[in-house]
Amino acid sequence: MEGTLKRAVIIGAGNVATHLASALENTAGIAIDTVWSRNIENASRIAAGLKSAVATDEISAIPRYADLYLIAVSDDAIADIASSMPPVNGMVAHTSGTVPIDILATVSCKGYGSFYPLQTFSKDRALDLANVPFFIEGNDEETAKALYGPAARISTRVIYADSSLRGKLHIAAVFASNFANALWGVADDILAETGLGLDILHPLLEETLSKAVLMGPDNAQTGPAKRNDQHTINSHLAKLTDPRLKELYSGLTNLIIARQCQK
Amino acid sequence: MEGTLKRAVIIGAGNVATHLASALENTAGIAIDTVWSRNIENASRIAAGLKSAVATDEISAIPRYADLYLIAVSDDAIADIASSMPPVNGMVAHTSGTVPIDILATVSCKGYGSFYPLQTFSKDRALDLANVPFFIEGNDEETAKALYGPAARISTRVIYADSSLRGKLHIAAVFASNFANALWGVADDILAETGLGLDILHPLLEETLSKAVLMGPDNAQTGPAKRNDQHTINSHLAKLTDPRLKELYSGLTNLIIARQCQK
Numbered sequence: 001m002e003g004t005l006k007r008a009v010i011i012g013a014g015n016v017a018t019h020l021a022s023a024l025e026n027t028a029g030i031a032i033d034t035v036w037s038r039n040i041e042n043a044s045r046i047a048a049g050l051k052s053a054v055a056t057d058e059i060s061a062i063p064r065y066a067d068l069y070l071i072a073v074s075d076d077a078i079a080d081i082a083s084s085m086p087p088v089n090g091m092v093a094h095t096s097g098t099v100p101i102d103i104l105a106t107v108s109c110k111g112y113g114s115f116y117p118l119q120t121f122s123k124d125r126a127l128d129l130a131n132v133p134f135f136i137e138g139n140d141e142e143t144a145k146a147l148y149g150p151a152a153r154i155s156t157r158v159i160y161a162d163s164s165l166r167g168k169l170h171i172a173a174v175f176a177s178n179f180a181n182a183l184w185g186v187a188d189d190i191l192a193e194t195g196l197g198l199d200i201l202h203p204l205l206e207e208t209l210s211k212a213v214l215m216g217p218d219n220a221q222t223g224p225a226k227r228n229d230q231h232t233i234n235s236h237l238a239k240l241t242d243p244r245l246k247e248l249y250s251g252l253t254n255l256i257i258a259r260q261c262q263k
Numbered sequence: 264m265e266g267t268l269k270r271a272v273i274i275g276a277g278n279v280a281t282h283l284a285s286a287l288e289n290t291a292g293i294a295i296d297t298v299w300s301r302n303i304e305n306a307s308r309i310a311a312g313l314k315s316a317v318a319t320d321e322i323s324a325i326p327r328y329a330d331l332y333l334i335a336v337s338d339d340a341i342a343d344i345a346s347s348m349p350p351v352n353g354m355v356a357h358t359s360g361t362v363p364i365d366i367l368a369t370v371s372c373k374g375y376g377s378f379y380p381l382q383t384f385s386k387d388r389a390l391d392l393a394n395v396p397f398f399i400e401g402n403d404e405e406t407a408k409a410l411y412g413p414a415a416r417i418s419t420r421v422i423y424a425d426s427s428l429r430g431k432l433h434i435a436a437v438f439a440s441n442f443a444n445a446l447w448g449v450a451d452d453i454l455a456e457t458g459l460g461l462d463i464l465h466p467l468l469e470e471t472l473s474k475a476v477l478m479g480p481d482n483a484q485t486g487p488a489k490r491n492d493q494h495t496i497n498s499h500l501a502k503l504t505d506p507r508l509k510e511l512y513s514g515l516t517n518l519i520i521a522r523q524c525q526k
Contacts, residue, residue: 076492098495118463120470120485131466157463165457171499176450176464177471178486179515180443184472185480185522187439194428200381200420201439202476203394207383208440209447209472213465217448222383223441229339232361236434244518251511252442258507259448 005030005091005146008068010053011081013037013046015121016095017072021046021053023129024070028150033066059084066090068150069108070115075099082107093147097170100163101137111143115151116166118173129154135161135169186245218259225256268293268330268354268409273316274344276300276309278384279358280335284309284316286392287333291413296329322347329353331413332371333378338362345370356410360433363426364400374406378414379429381436392417398424398432449508481522488519 008030010021017035024030032053037043043055056062062069064086071081071094078099085107092108093115094101104112114137119127134151136158138144144160151158161169184205188198211220224232233253240246271293273284280298287293295316300306306318319325325332327349334344334357341362348370355371356378357364367375377400382390397414399421401407407423414421424432447468451461474483487495496516503509 075495076490119467120474120483122474125470125474127470133463133466159459159463167502168453168457169459169463171502172450172453173464173467174486174488174499175446175453175512176461177467178484178488178519179446179511180468181471181475181480181484182488182515182519182522183438183442183446184475185484186518187435188480190431190435190438194431196422196432198439198480199476200396200422200432201436202472203396204382204436204440205443205472207388207390208444209465209468211383211385211388212444212447213462217444217451217461220383221441221444221448223437225437225441225445227339232338235430236437239430239434244514244521248442248514248518249438251507251514252445255449255507255511256441256445259445 005067005150007031007033007066008070009034009036009062009066009088009090010046011036011059011062011069011071011085012073012077013039013042014072014074015123016117017070018046018123019121019127019129020070020072020095020115020117021050023154024150025050025053027129028153030068030150034062036062060086062086062088064088068093068147070095071104079103091143091146097135097166097173101139105139111139111146113138113143113147114161114163114166115147116161117155118169120177130156133157133159135159135166137162137166186248221256221260223256225253226260228257228260268413270294270296270329271331271333272297272299272325272329272351272353273309273333273335274299274322274325274348275333275335275340276302276305277335277337278386279380280333281309281312281386282384282390282392283333283335283358283378283380284313286417287413288313288316290392291416293331293413297325299325323349325349325351327351331356331410333358334367342366354406354409360398360429360436364402368402374402374409376401376406376410377424377429378410379424380418381432383440393419396420396422398422398429400425400429449511484519484523486519488516489523491520491523 025032032050035043035047035055040057047053047055067090069092075096089109091110092104092112097116116135117132119132134155136147288295295313298306298310298318303320310316310318330353332355338359352372354373355367355375360379379398380395382395397418399410
């Protein structure tokens with residue numbers, strides 16, 4: 001059997017589906033046959049941007065003989081899709097960083113796996129997928145290899161990753177992305193009191209990120225906690241009135257002090 | 264009296280001194296006369312990169328009649344410098360985001376203030392200062408205006424900021440930069456268990472930052488806490504063995520949930 005995938009069905013019409021449908025067709029050379037969404041307008045919008053895809057909102061109406069069925073829906077909706085989808089004669093993959101692939105075992109007569117781009121997608125923001133890491137898992141080696149192919153045509157960074165690796169990756173991403181973003185929200189609130197906004201910190205944050213990646217976060221660390229500057233730390237704590245923010249300030253300060261000791 | 268500054272003395276030879284000496288001379292058109300450092304080699308290294316500056320390690324040897332004395336040393340060292348420096352016939356400014364300007368009151372016969380670039384500086388990294396916000400404070404309007412001039416030739420974003428504004432800015436920067444960097448350290452450790460490093464998250468973090476600045480952090484928020492996805496939250500907490508990280512995970516998750524409720 002040849003592992004090359006030529007025809008695909010896209011299940012879902014959100015941000016990930018939008019970006020991947022276009023990349024699969026235009027960069028990986030896989031023709032998108034059908035786009036399914038519960039909402040026919042969303043499916044039609046994606047299909048309209050593709051060469052010859054049709055849109056449908058009936059899951060039973062998707063063709064059974066495509067090579068790849070890409071389930072690009074929210075994590076919570078994957079189980080629903082898997083149970084309502086007819087069994088198909090092609091590989092099935094979801095795009096989730098967290099959902100185990102076994103959830104797809106009964107859907108595919110070929111193989112199943114995960115095709116996970118590690119990025120935050122917005123419908124209206126152009127993204128260079130060439131730099132986005134793709135994590136690939138298959139229920140067997142043949143499936144993994146077949147899914148690796150198109151990913152490697154889209155991106156320069158493709159990595160085989162089982163559910164355990166994807167799980168760790170997800171926790172790391174929650175700390176690094178979701179939680180950092182929450183701290184930027186705190187900063188934005190503090191700045192709002194002065195009439196400024198988060199954009200004033202943008203050059204600083206860009207450079208902080210570049211240095212963290214280049215030098216490692218511990219070597220790049222600066223600030224009062226790094227210097228164990230109790231005078232500044234206490235003056236900051238005295239100025240924070242929200243008990244939640246006080247506690248976070250202390251917790252993160254202690255984390256930095258502890259990390260410096262370990263090194 | 265004319266507010267234009269023509270000749271400057273740089274006190275300090277660290278990263279900020281290195282970048283500002285060059286920008287003042289080459290971009291703002293202020294000739295650097297002298298570079299002082301406790302360490303003559305560091306002072307000489309900076310002076311060598313300038314048109315006609317001399318290096319010294321004797322604070323009593325600095326010329327008394329320059330227009331600007333820029334004290335670019337660590338926050339903790341400013342008081343020491345201020346008490347050991349001879350009174351001078353020019354304006355004196357420090358480059359700190361946190362130290363009140365009154366610390367310089369006895370040093371200058373003209374005026375004193377703060378000339379604070381909000382950025383993290385490294386000696387060996389080229390930086391485009393044109394995008395770096397400068398915060399200016401003077402003990403009187405004339406001094407503030409005189410300091411504003413060269414800042415506005417170096418950067419497109421110059422803002423008058425008293426000590427209270429700089430104080431809030433600093434707390435915001437600690438949350439947004441220092442604490443985010445600490446979370447990247449946590450992520451780096453988790454990734455190290457899989458053989459990956461923080462660089463695998465770089466495209467995600469770049470995009471997370473761009474979206475936070477563009478859309479606001481609350482609108483840009485994603486992840487299990489944003490969705491109040493207790494199943495994923497509990498599975499992450501179960502996998503974290505370090506009690507400090509467990510507590511931070513809970514604290515930051517609760518912060519995100521609370522912020523979503525407020526909006």
